[in-house]
Amino acid sequence: MSQSDSAVRPTRKVETLDQVVIRFAGDSGDGMQLTGSQFTNTAALMGNDLATLPDFPAEIRAPAGTLAGVSGFQLRFSSYDIHTPGDAPDVLVAMNAAALKVNLGDLRAGGLLIVNTGGFGKKELDMAGYPKSPLEGDALRAYRVVAVDLNDLTKRALEGLGLSMKEALRCKNFFALGVCCWLFSRPLDPTETWIKSKFAKNEQMVEANLRVLRAGFNFADTTELFQTVYEVPPAAMPKGTYRNVMGNEALSMGFLAASELSGLEIFLGSYPITPASDILHTLAAYKNFGVTTFQAEDEIAAITSAIGASYAGKIGMTTTSGPGVALKTEALGLAVSLELPLVLVNVQRGGPSTGLPTKTEQADLFQAVLGRNGEAPIPVIAAASPSDCFYAAIEAVRLAIRYMTPVILLSDGYIANGSEPWLLPKVADLPKIEVRFAGQNGEPTPANFLPYLRDEKTLARPWAVPGTPGYEHRIGGIEKADKTGSISYDAENHERMCKLRQEKVNRIASDCPPPEFEGDEDADLVVLGWGSTHGAITGAVRQARAKGLSVARCHLRHVWPFPVGLGPILKRAKKVLIPEMNLGQLWRLVRSEYLVDAISLPKVQGRPFTSSEILEKIQSLS
Amino acid sequence: MTPTTEATAPTYTKKDFESDQTIRWCPGCGDYAILATVQSVLAGLGIPREEFAVVSGIGCSSRFPYYLSTYGFHSIHGRAPAIATGVKLANPKLSVWVVTGDGDGLSIGGNHLLHVLRRNVDLKILMFNNRIYGLTKGQYSPTSEQGKVTKSTPYGSVDNPVDPVNFALAAGATFVARSVDVFRQHLSDTVAAAAMHRGAAFVEIYQNCNIFNDGAFESLTAKATREEKALYLEHGQPLRYGPEKSMGFALKGASLEKIDLKQHPEREKDLLIWDQEEPSGTLGMLANHLPKDPANPVPLGIFRRLEKPTFDAGMRAQIDAARAKRGPGNLEKLLYSGTTWTV
Numbered sequence A: 001m002s003q004s005d006s007a008v009r010p011t012r013k014v015e016t017l018d019q020v021v022i023r024f025a026g027d028s029g030d031g032m033q034l035t036g037s038q039f040t041n042t043a044a045l046m047g048n049d050l051a052t053l054p055d056f057p058a059e060i061r062a063p064a065g066t067l068a069g070v071s072g073f074q075l076r077f078s079s080y081d082i083h084t085p086g087d088a089p090d091v092l093v094a095m096n097a098a099a100l101k102v103n104l105g106d107l108r109a110g111g112l113l114i115v116n117t118g119g120f121g122k123k124e125l126d127m128a129g130y131p132k133s134p135l136e137g138d139a140l141r142a143y144r145v146v147a148v149d150l151n152d153l154t155k156r157a158l159e160g161l162g163l164s165m166k167e168a169l170r171c172k173n174f175f176a177l178g179v180c181c182w183l184f185s186r187p188l189d190p191t192e193t194w195i196k197s198k199f200a201k202n203e204q205m206v207e208a209n210l211r212v213l214r215a216g217f218n219f220a221d222t223t224e225l226f227q228t229v230y231e232v233p234p235a236a237m238p239k240g241t242y243r244n245v246m247g248n249e250a251l252s253m254g255f256l257a258a259s260e261l262s263g264l265e266i267f268l269g270s271y272p273i274t275p276a277s278d279i280l281h282t283l284a285a286y287k288n289f290g291v292t293t294f295q296a297e298d299e300i301a302a303i304t305s306a307i308g309a310s311y312a313g314k315i316g317m318t319t320t321s322g323p324g325v326a327l328k329t330e331a332l333g334l335a336v337s338l339e340l341p342l343v344l345v346n347v348q349r350g351g352p353s354t355g356l357p358t359k360t361e362q363a364d365l366f367q368a369v370l371g372r373n374g375e376a377p378i379p380v381i382a383a384a385s386p387s388d389c390f391y392a393a394i395e396a397v398r399l400a401i402r403y404m405t406p407v408i409l410l411s412d413g414y415i416a417n418g419s420e421p422w423l424l425p426k427v428a429d430l431p432k433i434e435v436r437f438a439g440q441n442g443e444p445t446p447a448n449f450l451p452y453l454r455d456e457k458t459l460a461r462p463w464a465v466p467g468t469p470g471y472e473h474r475i476g477g478i479e480k481a482d483k484t485g486s487i488s489y490d491a492e493n494h495e496r497m498c499k500l501r502q503e504k505v506n507r508i509a510s511d512c513p514p515p516e517f518e519g520d521e522d523a524d525l526v527v528l529g530w531g532s533t534h535g536a537i538t539g540a541v542r543q544a545r546a547k548g549l550s551v552a553r554c555h556l557r558h559v560w561p562f563p564v565g566l567g568p569i570l571k572r573a574k575k576v577l578i579p580e581m582n583l584g585q586l587w588r589l590v591r592s593e594y595l596v597d598a599i600s601l602p603k604v605q606g607r608p609f610t611s612s613e614i615l616e617k618i619q620s621l622s
Numbered sequence B: 001m002t003p004t005t006e007a008t009a010p011t012y013t014k015k016d017f018e019s020d021q022t023i024r025w026c027p028g029c030g031d032y033a034i035l036a037t038v039q040s041v042l043a044g045l046g047i048p049r050e051e052f053a054v055v056s057g058i059g060c061s062s063r064f065p066y067y068l069s070t071y072g073f074h075s076i077h078g079r080a081p082a083i084a085t086g087v088k089l090a091n092p093k094l095s096v097w098v099v100t101g102d103g104d105g106l107s108i109g110g111n112h113l114l115h116v117l118r119r120n121v122d123l124k125i126l127m128f129n130n131r132i133y134g135l136t137k138g139q140y141s142p143t144s145e146q147g148k149v150t151k152s153t154p155y156g157s158v159d160n161p162v163d164p165v166n167f168a169l170a171a172g173a174t175f176v177a178r179s180v181d182v183f184r185q186h187l188s189d190t191v192a193a194a195a196m197h198r199g200a201a202f203v204e205i206y207q208n209c210n211i212f213n214d215g216a217f218e219s220l221t222a223k224a225t226r227e228e229k230a231l232y233l234e235h236g237q238p239l240r241y242g243p244e245k246s247m248g249f250a251l252k253g254a255s256l257e258k259i260d261l262k263q264h265p266e267r268e269k270d271l272l273i274w275d276q277e278e279p280s281g282t283l284g285m286l287a288n289h290l291p292k293d294p295a296n297p298v299p300l301g302i303f304r305r306l307e308k309p310t311f312d313a314g315m316r317a318q319i320d321a322a323r324a325k326r327g328p329g330n331l332e333k334l335l336y337s338g339t340t341w342t343v
């Protein structure tokens, strides 16, 4: 503990917990995301396993104090291996009445509720729709309530510093953070270091935030509001070096890695859209890696410029969310027809249309697998967790280059903005991605270059980039003759080309590892998932197995085409359960592909599954 | 890419730029003349053939790349400028060309055209304007004159047309020109000038669609009236036209005044001296306003030519500067940066 003073402190019980789920909730101007991420970094440094779930409104600043403006950040940290940010919070920090109203229902019975009474004036109560203060009477009887006026305490801590009232109040999140650090035996140093570097240009803000942070810590230490101090010892994690990482960040680094592994520079064409923009922001900062980031005039230009860049020999990629994919659809078909490498990232959000821009969903699977005119097969892969985005990005680039095809990589708002500790790989251990440009390997120049002559194994066509003498050729979206690529309207040729393009993509099904499987081979029930449900399903299945149920789980990284190993797993199982954050899209694909009478567990609430929701379903089927 | 004049520059003939594909335009289509001219111009630029990338959208005009022996890319409707931007950014050494139609470039692809022009991406853009949708069999286009009767507008089109040259000038294009399919020498000079320009070069080419809009430019192209109807814009020269160059224009207030020099020889000194480097585009628009009155000639040639930094060079410079300042990217270091801990 960095903070201790000579004041006489009450003696307290120290209780050791193996996990805690805490949620910070306040107005979107209250800095809850920042508070949450600082508490997360500290937990990471303390060696806990962790998972986070930020939850913010679509509006940048919805009117202060309203229900629409509530922003939350949930963190689960633990002494053991965890997979989700937790179901019901054990601790809720509510900075105002609206935050309480929105979040109270999730707090587990008997949970600790820290409320800022300074956010419960008449105006705030009215805006939250409380006829009278919930802090009075029995409304909160089910919880352990600690009510403190953070506004007042913050102001007092800052007396004499010459800050305006507004500036002073903006520091109150650090008071709350100081209190929580004390409560869970966390050091202040990581946050102090962060404050010093973040506000390096503004000494007064450094001083103010440090003061408030320490004041919060000391306040908790010296008052008798808390009877117990908690400890959450480090988790036993595999040896190695870790960092905390968010999905979009890991995805960006995965692309940089793919660039290094392939020796090709990245071209990212993108148009801003939540929750994908951070990939554009991140890569834009890494120009020294040879990255070109092009903020195009719209999604169509974003993808078509990327196709142009791939044509010229870069790794063309484009990042977006569902509505953006809708606009890119015609160009995806073009990429299928041209047979050029391209990676499209869809960080899914709630739909349809604008839907729920800041909330998570997995309802774009059909769009990815089926959503194009004509026979236009595209392989689809999905990231399972924030750190897994790194490996998914590399795999997407590998497939795109190896098979000369567009690849769709699905992420979602939950893993894009969520974070977890990441056991960092050694770059030297990552497998290289082989690239062969036609005419650049010392081979003799053919008298008649055939741009659609295929590799026997992968069926990929050659990648001949402009600038290569003797390989001048024409490509286009019109149907082309096999091998020569000349325009062809021939009936048989068209069918042959459709089948070839399909067969090429089908071959990926046996060029990927078998699907991840955990549990007994002959388990009665197999829970099948894809993408970000990985954590919730893993948690639920492990709990069910601990209870003695005959359950296994299977996870798809390669979602389409289905990997060859999937069929036998599904046929063997007596029952198959498919939880998804949509109305049953993988479920329908599985049923149509394998004629397996799988059971769907749909959820479309803009929120990820909790393990207990899945566990309950498993139990009802067992 | 700047054309080279060195002795090492490849020497080509027009034939070297002809592809083996069967040409599928209607007999008599203006596209043939444009193709022949462009093949000759490309052959004479001294750029190695493999360094040309020609990108098009969809339309009769957009079939163009198939008929050239360079790298060619026939894409989707309206998107060629965006694709070409990606090609150029990925490999700035290439000479990247866009071929588009009036529908492709100004209807479905108007947004992309606007943005490549204002960004000044180093692309050579040839818009074949036949004032009709050729490939889809004759609907009116955004450049069709108001009242145009077509299959889709049996009572005549209601909307105002867009003028491609005005559009390009207003978008801030650094090179804007107009020529005509059958004016072989003028077209050749104009396309060559565009090729030499560093930055976004936009050339509108009047093109006759003899099937769906035959004679759209007849009054300009008919041999008998040609010289009365063509006003050639020549940098540093007075605005004169007519068989004996006896007609001209002077600046009067915010418009151009027509002067008959036979009647008023004393006014020769008043003639406007054409300045293609006038940066605001105002002069270009004034000249381009003339054909609104059918009694006036049609201006042809270069409306504007300015040197400005290109988008592709600026983007490359940022990468080079970042590398010079921070060194080439080190992935291992990046992964292990920030707050890490070791178990």
Ligand SMILES: Cc1ncc(C[n+]2csc(CCOP(=O)(O)OP(=O)(O)O)c2C)c(N)n1
Pocket: B058, B059, B060, B061, B062, B077, B100, B101, B102, B103, B104, B105, B128, B130, B132, B133, B134, B135, B136, B141
């Ligand atoms: C997305 C899409 N919409 C519509 C079409 C149909 N289409 C093809 S070409 C064209 C118009 C072409 O007109 P223009 O660009 O003037 O070319 P032209 O044929 O006159 O040379 C249209 C509407 C298409 N190919 N793609």
Ligand code: SF4
Pocket: B024, B025, B026, B028, B029, B030, B031, B060, B061, B130, B134, B135, B208, B209, B210, B211, B212
């Ligand atoms: S339809 Fe018109 S523009 Fe198209 S090829 Fe025929 S003549 Fe040319």
Ligand SMILES: [Mg+2]
Pocket: B059, B101, B102, B103, B128, B129, B130, B131, B132, B133, B134, B141
């Ligand atoms: Mg046309």
